[in-house]
Amino acid sequence: MNTRSMIFTLYGDYIRHYGNKIWIGSLIRLLKEFGHNEQAVRAAISRMSKQGWLEGEKQGNKSYYSLTEIGLKRMEEAGNRIFKLNPETWDGKWRMLFYTIPEEKRNLRDELRKELVWSGFGTMTNSLWISPNQLEDKVYALIKKYEIEEYVDFFVASYDGPHENWRLVENSWDIQQINEKYNEFIAHYSQKFIIDKNKIKSGAMSDAECFVERTKLVHEYRKFLFIDPGLPEELLPQKWFGSYAGSLFSDYYKELAEPANRFFEQVFADGNEMTLKDKEYDVLSHPLMLDKE
Known part of the structure; x- marks a missing residue:
């Protein structure tokens, strides 16, 4: 996972709920958990600023970075596009x-x-x-x-034949490959979920480790936004793994959410303003877990 991509994930999943601004020292500390060093973080922040995603400001001898209007719009668009995994009823x-x-x-x-x-x-x-x-x-x-x-x-x-609507799906998307990707996600994370759930209950998994796993989980599941067109149920294969993958993501995320957020707040509280936290932010919810109803 490259540093730039991880920074976007942290802004989307955490920082935007805390005033959309963070001291670069805190960002360096958070990314250290994933093996990213200070030099890599500063280089990524510099690139993202030049590209117009982030803007910096000085407060004393500290540098703070927040998403620009373009960056915020990107996050909003990503949230809106989540409908792809939660399609409406098809009108035919x-x-x-x-x-x-x-x-x-x-x-x-x-x-x-x-x-x-x-x-x-x-x-x-x-x-x-x-x-x-x-x-x-x-x-x-x-x-x-x-x-x-x-x-x-x-x-x-409307499609008037001579084939079924499913023929259009087969010709326009590689649904089998997408389904295989969902199955790979399930195979990998179903076992991890059981192991980590038991670790958390026994106190054998630290808040920092939960933070890393929650961030990785979101990072991986979010990739389906790029490949899954969110087809209506009527056009999906009979054995579709997307729904089960969504349920697995939801359960695993909720298990990791509270300890992961404790670690984030512990790091964020040193050098940042905790009063900026969104009072309506629910640590157990995530836009990727929207219901299909």
């Missing part, structure tokens, strides 16, 4: 986006592709993207953002 319609963006705008085309994949679209052909989810607002926001009105056409339509 397909959203189809067709574009012909010229070669001289290749960079724009590449950016649009990344956004479409991240939003849960699949590709039937290089320029034809589909999704069963109600993404009309997202599509029109992308068209406006990239100013590509003259290059796109957007349809909301």
Whole structure:
């Protein structure tokens, strides 16, 4: 897990609930638990600041860093995109986006592709993207953002055969591979969950170790946001491991949450303002555990 990615995880899972600002000394201390040294942390913070994700401020001889508006928006978008793992009831319609963006705008085309994949679209052909989810607002926001009105056409339509809707899924996503990834997650974490649960109950697992495991757990499970399009139940394989993986994540997270947060607060209290903590923050909840109802 690279340092930059871990910093994003810590801001998303902890720091944003504590005023969205942290002394770099505390960040260095937290990342030390994962084997990241001070030099790596400072280098990552410098890069993230130059890229516009973080902004620094001096208080006395201490440097504090917080997410910029762009960084906060990134976190908000990630939260909104979690719907991919919690799809709405399907209305039977397909959203189809067709574009012909010229070669001289290749960079724009590449950016649009990344956004479409991240939003849960699949590709039937290089320029034809589909999704069963109600993404009309997202599509029109992308068209406006990239100013590509003259290059796109957007349809909301029913599939009228000659095959079943499942055929469209097979042609547009590698569902088997995604299902295998979920199964790998389950195989790895189901055993760890039982071991760590017993350790916590017997007092054999420290708060620092819980902090490391909770952060790693979120970091790994969040990867499904990039690969799982969040298809409606009607379009999923009969043996779908995504639901069980979600339940496992929820149970494991709740087991680790309180001791992990104790360790974070212990480190954070030295050099930071604890009064900035969000009073509505529930340590046992996480956006990735949203119910499907």
